Amino acid sequence: MFRSFAAKAPGTSVVIGLCCIAALTLPSCKPTEPESRPALRLISPNGGETFTVGREVVIRWEANLDSVTGVDILFSPDNGITLCWPVDSTIFPENPLWGAFPWTIPEELACSGGRTMSTVSNECFIKVQEYQTTDPAIEDFSDAPFTIAAP
Numbered sequence: 014m015f016r017s018f019a020a021k022a023p024g025t026s027v028v029i030g031l032c033c034i035a036a037l038t039l040p041s042c043k044p045t046e047p048e049s050r051p052a053l054r055l056i057s058p059n060g061g062e063t064f065t066v067g068r069e070v071v072i073r074w075e076a077n078l079d080s081v082t083g084v085d086i087l088f089s090p091d092n093g094i095t096l097c098w099p100v101d102s103t104i105f106p107e108n109p110l111w112g113a114f115p116w117t118i119p120e121e122l123a124c125s126g127g128r129t130m131s132t133v134s135n136e137c138f139i140k141v142q143e144y145q146t147t148d149p150a151i152e153d154f155s156d157a158p159f160t161i162a163a164p
Contacts, residue, residue: 052080052151055141060157064118066132066164072099072114074141078106080151083144086114088122090134092158097124097132103144118161135160 056073064070072086083103087096099116124130137159142152 052077055153058159062159081143085144087140089138092136097122
């Protein structure tokens, strides 16, 4: 029986295609899997950056338009515990700001629970999500916290 595999030749960066007989075991031979792209991926800010209140940051994302029909952008100043709304409305693909939304960082934002919170923090995250669902497969957070400093 033959199967398609990909293997990296030892000591090189060359990936070669192999057909292996099922009874033969090669330690560097693993089945290839098709690459899958997430439906929605936050590009930036993605962690480690430092921004200042009053300055503009561009929130960037990629989306599979088969799964994502509109994006809501949320902000957290406390490691994702509280979510705030830096953008007043959903961004749709026909909007010229689709994929790259310029956000001038305010001193504070309206947040969940009717609270207003300061944006100044070293525990900030951005979340992008498909606006019509709460499916975690169609959302993405910053990979690590970023900082917003006072002016």
